Amino acid sequence: KAGSPGIIATYPERIPIPEGAKIVTLGEGNTPLLHAGHLSGVTGCEVYLKVEGANPTGSFKDRGMTVAITHALASGLQAVVCASTGNTSASASAYAARAGLVSAVLVPQGKIALGKMAQAVLHGARILQVDGNFDDCLELARKTAADYPVTLVNSVNPVRLIGQKTAAWEICDVLGRAPDIHCLPVGNAGNITAYWAGYAEYAADGMVEATPRMFGFQAAGAAPLVHGEPVPAPETVATAIRVGSPASWDPAVRARNASGGIFEAVTDQDILAAYRLLAAREGVFVEPASATSVAGLLATAADGRVPPGSTVVCTVTGHGLKDPGTALEGNVEVEPLAVDPRAVASALELS
């Protein structure tokens, strides 16, 4: 839609906001649902990518943040706080800046991608680096919000997940049905919870006939839902999902069970292979965590758990420019080549 008005204006009857509230939006949502030709060929399915890097701050977090910051502004409190592996902090600081609110972000020291840090800096967030992981940051953010007059805008704030349901509605609106299978990367487990709630709501209202099976994929070194117990020291190249104790554990398990879905782990090696394949074969540059959904699809299609002919949507959650470091760290097969300006054609081996 031209001049996308943002998700609250697009789904006003489904997203309650306080009476008379000023809507804080950056025009999030309405992201591309791209048919993925290469992945469809490899899997024998109709595969689509929901490209969430196309949101204003480069990740799906904006869908929840427009709702959370709209509520925070209406509440009269002056400040918001969040814990983050990078994308929530980028989104919170942008929407807070737009609303004229102070933002404070708690991030794990040395474990957030460069682009995400750049965003928080430029949006004027108070950046607090914690010598610990995301789970430690979330505990501190919860304590801060309990003790001081600030709004916690992590996905434990229920209005965040209402906003994130809109991605499922957009997919149904475009396809005219729900997919058979929906693949997602899972970290703190808010997004898979929100998608399932969105699909279930649409089905209950008769907007679609059926709901998809939810396939949640975690990095092998940070896979608490796969193992069924928290991981004390999570580790993965996909820093966005480096989470050991997901806040939305129970609702995510219910989503898996109610949908006939699965939780599975994929190795960092497979995540990076899918990351390169998406860029090289589909033209879609995502951050490593986002490729986890595609790595998982490839693995489960290869071992027969994805019936051929299925309609599959993989959400790719964040933009590749978030993490330029990983893109250049030994993951390029073609090194930049110094060239004599008179010899470009011969360097390209064009005759």
Ligand code: F0G
């Ligand atoms: N993909 C990306 C790019 C993310 O940033 C996140 C979460 C996820 C997937 C997983 O989503 O947590 O709802 O299961 N990032 C959070 C953050 C933890 O702080 O930005 P989830």
